[in-house]
Every structure is written in C-alpha cells, then in structure tokens.
Amino acid sequence: MSKGNKLKNSQMLIAILPIVALIVLFIVFCTVVQMNEYRLDMYLKIVFNEAVVLAVVATGAIFIYTLGTFDISLGASTLFAATLGVTVYNKTESLVLMILVLFLAGIVCSLFNSILASIFNIPAFVTTVAMMSVLSAIASQIITTDGGALGGISIPSSVVEPYTGVGFKILLLGLYFGICYFIFQHTKTGRRMKYIGGNPLCAGLTGIKANKYTIIAFVMAGIGVGLGAFLTLTYTPSVTTQTASSIGMNIFIAIVFGGMPISGGPRSKIYAALVGGFSYMLLNDILEILIDSSAAYGITQVISAVFFLAVVYVTSMNYRSQMLPR
Amino acid sequence: MSTPKRIIHTLAIPVLVAVVLELLCLTQGQNIITNAKSFDNFVVYTAIVMITTMALSINLNSGRFDFSLGSMAALSSVIGAQITYSLMAGQKGSSFVMLIITLIVGVVLGLISGGIYVILRLPPIITSLGVTLIYEGILYTLTSGKYVMKTVQNNSMSAFVSTWVYAFIIITVVLIFMIVVFEKTTFGYDYLALKSGQKVAINTGIKEVKNALICYGICGGLMGIVGFLNAARNTTINGGQLNFGSIAIMFTAFLPMFIGGYIGGYCNEKVGYLLAAVCMSLLNSTFAVFSNQVTASTQSIINAVLLVVFLIYLNNNNLIKRLFRP
Numbered sequence: 001m002s003k004g005n006k007l008k009n010s011q012m013l014i015a016i017l018p019i020v021a022l023i024v025l026f027i028v029f030c031t032v033v034q035m036n037e038y039r040l041d042m043y044l045k046i047v048f049n050e051a052v053v054l055a056v057v058a059t060g061a062i063f064i065y066t067l068g069t070f071d072i073s074l075g076a077s078t079l080f081a082a083t084l085g086v087t088v089y090n091k092t093e094s095l096v097l098m099i100l101v102l103f104l105a106g107i108v109c110s111l112f113n114s115i116l117a118s119i120f121n122i123p124a125f126v127t128t129v130a131m132m133s134v135l136s137a138i139a140s141q142i143i144t145t146d147g148g149a150l151g152g153i154s155i156p157s158s159v160v161e162p163y164t165g166v167g168f169k170i171l172l173l174g175l176y177f178g179i180c181y182f183i184f185q186h187t188k189t190g191r192r193m194k195y196i197g198g199n200p201l202c203a204g205l206t207g208i209k210a211n212k213y214t215i216i217a218f219v220m221a222g223i224g225v226g227l228g229a230f231l232t233l234t235y236t237p238s239v240t241t242q243t244a245s246s247i248g249m250n251i252f253i254a255i256v257f258g259g260m261p262i263s264g265g266p267r268s269k270i271y272a273a274l275v276g277g278f279s280y281m282l283l284n285d286i287l288e289i290l291i292d293s294s295a296a297y298g299i300t301q302v303i304s305a306v307f308f309l310a311v312v313y314v315t316s317m318n319y320r321s322q323m324l325p326r
Numbered sequence: 327m328s329t330p331k332r333i334i335h336t337l338a339i340p341v342l343v344a345v346v347l348e349l350l351c352l353t354q355g356q357n358i359i360t361n362a363k364s365f366d367n368f369v370v371y372t373a374i375v376m377i378t379t380m381a382l383s384i385n386l387n388s389g390r391f392d393f394s395l396g397s398m399a400a401l402s403s404v405i406g407a408q409i410t411y412s413l414m415a416g417q418k419g420s421s422f423v424m425l426i427i428t429l430i431v432g433v434v435l436g437l438i439s440g441g442i443y444v445i446l447r448l449p450p451i452i453t454s455l456g457v458t459l460i461y462e463g464i465l466y467t468l469t470s471g472k473y474v475m476k477t478v479q480n481n482s483m484s485a486f487v488s489t490w491v492y493a494f495i496i497i498t499v500v501l502i503f504m505i506v507v508f509e510k511t512t513f514g515y516d517y518l519a520l521k522s523g524q525k526v527a528i529n530t531g532i533k534e535v536k537n538a539l540i541c542y543g544i545c546g547g548l549m550g551i552v553g554f555l556n557a558a559r560n561t562t563i564n565g566g567q568l569n570f571g572s573i574a575i576m577f578t579a580f581l582p583m584f585i586g587g588y589i590g591g592y593c594n595e596k597v598g599y600l601l602a603a604v605c606m607s608l609l610n611s612t613f614a615v616f617s618n619q620v621t622a623s624t625q626s627i628i629n630a631v632l633l634v635v636f637l638i639y640l641n642n643n644n645l646i647k648r649l650f651r652p
Contacts, residue, residue: 116634116638120637120638120641120642121641121642122634122637122638122641123637125391126580126584126633126637127634127637129577129580129630129633130580130630130631130633130634131630132577133577133626133627133629133630134626134627134630134631136626137622137623137624137626137627137630138623138627140623141621141623141624245569246569246570248570249393249455249569249570249573250569252451252452252455253455256452256455261449262449262451262452263449297463297466297471297568298462298463298464298465298466298467298468298471298568299463299467300463301459301460301462301463301466301568301569302459302460302463302464302467303463304459305455305456305457305458305459305460305463306456306460308455308456308459309442309446309448309452309453309456312446312448312452312456313446313448316448321447322528323524323525323528323534324443324444324447324524324534324535324538325447325448325449325450326388326389326390326449326450326524
C-alpha cells in the first residue's frame with residue numbers, strides 16, 4: 001500500500017472514530033443498565049433528555065467554533081432565555097409568547113455578543129466571558145426575587161405536557177440539525193465560514209467580510225440557545241440558578257468529542273456536536289451507574305476527563321506539529 | 327515619553343478609581359477603607375487578585391488558554407490543608423506550613439498540567455479542559471463534595487489574614503520574583519522570544535517544552551498561594567466544584583489583566599498588574615460599603631460592564647481620539 005493510501009485510510013479511520021465511539025458507548029450503556037436490572041427505556045429517556053439540550057445548543061455553537069473563536073456564555077444564555085420565558089408565561093399565560101421570548105432572548109444575547117466582537121473589535125472570548133457574568137447575574141436576580149433563594153421559578157407542567165415526548169424532540173432536533181447541515185455543507189455561507197476559520201487573512205483578501213459571517217454564526221447559535229431553552233423547559237418546567245449551568249463548557253467537550261478541532265476551519269464538522277453531545281452524556285451516565293458511592297461524581301468526572309483526552313489525542317493524531325500547539 | 331509623563335500615566339487609572347470610589351462612598355457618609363480591619367481585607371484581596379492575574383497572564387499572553395487555574399487553587403489548598411492538619415492539628419505556625427505545602431502542591435499540579443500539554447501536544451485550551459475536570463473530580467473525591475472547614479479554621483489561619491503585613495510580604499515577594507524570573511533570567515528572555523515568535527525562537531535553539539513546563543509550574547505555584555489566601559480569608563474551601571465550577575476565579579482576573587496590561591505600557595508590566603489589583607480591591611471595598619444596596623448579582627454585572635467598556639476603549643482608542651479631535 002502506498003504512503004498516500006495509508007494516510008488516507010488512517011484519516012478515514014480517525015474520522016469515523018467518534019461515531020464508532022458513540023455506538024460502542026450506546027451498547028455499553030444498554031448492557032450496564034440491563035446488568036443492573038434497571039429499566040432500559042427509562043434510562044434511555046433520561047440520557048436522551050439530557051443530551052438533546054446539549055446537542056442542540058452545541059450544534060448552533062459549531063458555527064461560532066468554525067470561525068476559530070468560541071462562546072462560553074451559551075449556557076448562561078440558555079438559563080437567561082428560559083428564565084425570561086417562564087417569567088413571560090407566568091405574566092401572560094401564553095405559550096406562543098413564551099416560545100417567542102425564548103428564541104428572541106437567545107438570538108438577542110448572541111447578536112449582542114457578535115456586535116461587541118465584530119463592531120467594537122473586542123476578542124469574542126472576552127465578550128462572552130462578560131456576557132456570561134451579566135446573563136447569569138440577571139437570571140439569578142429574577143429567579144431569587146420571584147422564586148425565593150432556595151427554589152426556582154416554574155410553569156405548570158401541563159403547559160409543556162404535549163411536547164415532552166421523545167418523538168417530538170427527535171423531530172425538533174432533526175429539523176434544526178437539517179437546517180444547520182444544509183447551511184453548513186451546501187451554502188456559500190458555510191463554505192466561507194470554514195474559509196475564515198482556516199485562514200482569516202486570505203479570506204479577508206478575497207473580499208469575504210468576516211464581520212457579516214460572525215453575526216450569522218452567532219445568530220445560528222442564538223436559535224440553538226432558544227431551542228435548547230425550550231427543550232430544557234419541556235424536561236423540567238422549572239428554572240433554578242443551576243439550570244444549564246454546565247452547558248457552556250460541555251459544548252467544548254461535545255464538539256471535540258465529536259471529532260472537530262477546536263480551532264475551527266475547514267476540518268469543522270456540523271455533526272460533531274450531535275455525536276459528541278450524546279457520547280459524553282452516555283459516558284457520564286455509564287460511569288454514574290457503575291460507580292455507586294458518595295464520591296461517585298468526582299470519580300466519574302475524572303474518568304470522563306481521561307477518556308475525553310484519550311479520544312481527542314487519538315482523533316487528532318494526523319494533525320500533530322513539531323511546535324507546541326497554541 | 328519623559329519620566330514624569332510615564333509616572334502620571336501609570337498612576338492615572340488607580341488615582342482616578344480611588345477618587346471616584348471615595349466620592350461615591352462619601353455619599354453614604356463613609357470612606358472606602360473605614361477601619362484597620364477593612365484595610366487588612368483590602369491588602370489580602372489585592373494579593374489574591376494580583377497573583378491570580380499574573381498566573382492568568384503567563385499562559386494567556388503566550389496564546390495558551392488555561393481553564394485549570396481555579397481547580398489548581400482549590401485542589402492545592404485542600405491537599406495543603408489536609409497534610410498540614412495531619413502534621414500540626416491547627417497548632418501555632420500551621421498557617422505558614424500550609425502556605426509552603428500548598429505552594430509546593432500547586433507547583434506539582436501545574437507541572438502535571440504542563441506535562442499533559444507537552445506530552446499530548448493538543449491545544450492548551452483542550453488539555454486545560456481535561457485537567458480542570460480531573461482536578462475538580464479529585465477535589466470532590468477528597469472532600470466528598472463538602473466544604474472543608476475543620477482543617478482551615480484555627481487561630482493560626484485567622485491570624486494570617488487579620489493583619490495586612492503577611493499579605494503585603496507575599497505581594498512584595500511575588501512581585502520581585504515575577505520581575506526577576508521573567509525579565510532578568512534566560513528563562514524570561516526565552517519566554518519573551520517564544521511569545522513574540524514561536525517558530526523563529528525554536529529555530530534559534532530555544533527549548534520550548536522546558537520553557538512551557540516552567541511556565542505551568544510557576545502558574546501552579548501562584549495558584550497555590552491564591553488557594554491558601556482564599557482558604558484563610560473565607561475560612562473554608564468549597565470541595566464540591568464539579569462541572570467547571572472552579573473556573574469562575576479565572577474570569578475575575580480578566581479585567582485586572584487588561585487594565586494591568588494598559589498600565590504596563592507606561593511602566594513595568596508586573597507593576598501594572600499590581601496597580602490593577604489595587605483598583606479591583608478598591609472596587610471590592612466599595613461594594614462592601616454599599617453591601618445593602620449592591621447585591622452579588624449586581625456586582626457581577628458591574629464588573630462585566632467595566633470589562634466591556636474598558637476593552638471597547640482599549641481596542642478603539644485611536645478612533646475615539648479622532649472623534650474628539652477638533
């Protein structure tokens with residue numbers, strides 16, 4: 001076999017590794033649940049409900065990461081959108097208005113980030129750090145004022161009852177993923193985003209306006225945030241200060257777990273968030289079932305992190321450089 | 327620029343901040359620093375902010391994003407507290423022993439973090455995500471997710487933060503150490519060369535791996551000191567910081583890092599960080615004066631808004647100057 005073919009084969013193998021990992025984790029999860037004589041259907045539902053929110057928000061975030069930047073305020077945006085949605089529902093009792101507010105809040109938060117980044121030339125990661133603080137603080141203020149320090153704010157579960165089914169959520173996920181896939185893979189916008197992420201200087205010299213695509217990327221992420229907030233409320237119709245708190249950072253893990261480089265560019269993959277999000281949640285739940293002690297959460301996190309580093313190490317084997325990466 | 331002009335530019339922000347905040351406090355019939363106790367707090371907090379900012383800047387200025395600073399501080403302080411308590415059971419002098427042990431543990435944790443980075447050769451943002459999860463997991467396992475109190479609540483620890491003297495000594499020692507190591511040694515010259523031109527620096531024979539490891543070691547040591555000071559100041563350590571709960575500490579250092587960088591344009595960069603830390607500490611003391619009106623959420627919002635406004639100025643000051651030029 002020629003050197004070129006060998007490289008091609010190993011690249012293909014590495015490309016499908018995240019999907020293989022997802023399948024293996026799924027099989028292991030089912031085995032572990034059945035070995036413990038738990039109800040598989042119930043556990044699958046739990047994993048799905050946890051992972052679908054992460055997958056949706058992270059799929060939107062792929063557009064931002066493709067540009068070579070990142071947004072760690074997406075978890076806080078989801079919390080903020082959900083808080084506003086619940087508040088609006090409790091004031092108006094209108095589900096339509098609540099959904100509208102969820103999406104509007106997500107998009108406005110993202111747009112604000114993109115404007116600060118693209119118009120005022122502030123590094124996107126710093127604006128998102130600031131936004132994370134602001135959004136979490138405002139949401140906490142609303143939640144503690146309206147719901148008390150220990151509780152949270154909620155809507156009646158009957159309001160979201162018709163939307164709690166797995167089938168409906170798969171439909172929503174499929175629809176959103178389909179739109180993102182089309183934009184990312186089959187439009188000029190997607191191609192140019194990858195170009196900007198890969199080589200911003202060249203992209204600029206060919207007349208591509210990075211600012212325009214930054215705004216589009218953040219709007220796509222904002223839609224994901226709105227949808228994520230809605231799916232969060234369909235799972236638990238109450239919002240506390242801890243709601244979606246780990247999403248912002250888990251997005252990083254989901255995307256990298258799914259086989260996409262954090263630096264973005266042409267090697268970005270729109271399915272990475274979906275594959276990575278479900279893999280990460282499956283892994284966490286497997287470990288939580290297996291390790292049953294007071295320190296289980298800690299040990300689970302350590303093993304997850306080691307597994308995460310190992311997977312990323314293997315999937316990025318073809319892209320090692322002599323210099324230390326930055 | 328002449329020396330008097332440099333001095334004026336260097337002191338402009340701290341003096342302006344002090345005057346504005348003092349005037350604000352006077353509206354409440356109080357001063358920023360009301361008594362000896364609040365001065366002690368002021369100096370201790372200055373030390374915490376300055377050291378965190380320096381630790382953050384070491385890697386961030388070299389293009390290495392490190393999320394693990396907070397987890398290093400928390401884990402090193404827990405290990406330091408447990409070892410010290412097992413040796414001295416909170417007797418006289420245990421605070422100094424804990425400081426030394428925490429510092430050493432911090433260096434070790436930093437070296438492990440750096441080791442993972444140089445061995446795996448993954449982008450530092452990814453390795454730091456993994457390291458954060460690992461350290462948080464270990465922290466949770468060691469403490470069962472509870473607050474650590476018994477090992478850090480003793481007379482020796484209370485005495486350490488009940489006077490400004492020790493914190494002042496720490497500030498002085500760290501400042502001198504950082505200036506000497508980063509500006510007067512071969513390591514420091516190599517660090518600067520790698521920072522400004524990685525490829526060229528490596529081609530000239532600079533050992534990048536060794537330099538990176540030392541950087542991570544120093545970062546860890548600094549965060550060890552921060553962990554110790556936080557433990558002494560709060561009389562407790564939160565052992566339940568899972569799912570990136572420890573990264574918040576890093577975000578508090580963003581604003582002083584940018585302010586310090588700006589001031590550093592007119593004086594020594596490290597002195598700039600010290601003056602920026604003084605500004606943040608003044609702000610913190612002002613929040614204490616307004617504690618009845620300004621909630622923790624509002625403080626977060628004020629800090630974030632200040633960060634954004636300062637960065638808008640910093641990144642657009644040429645444009646702003648042109649707008650106001652007659």
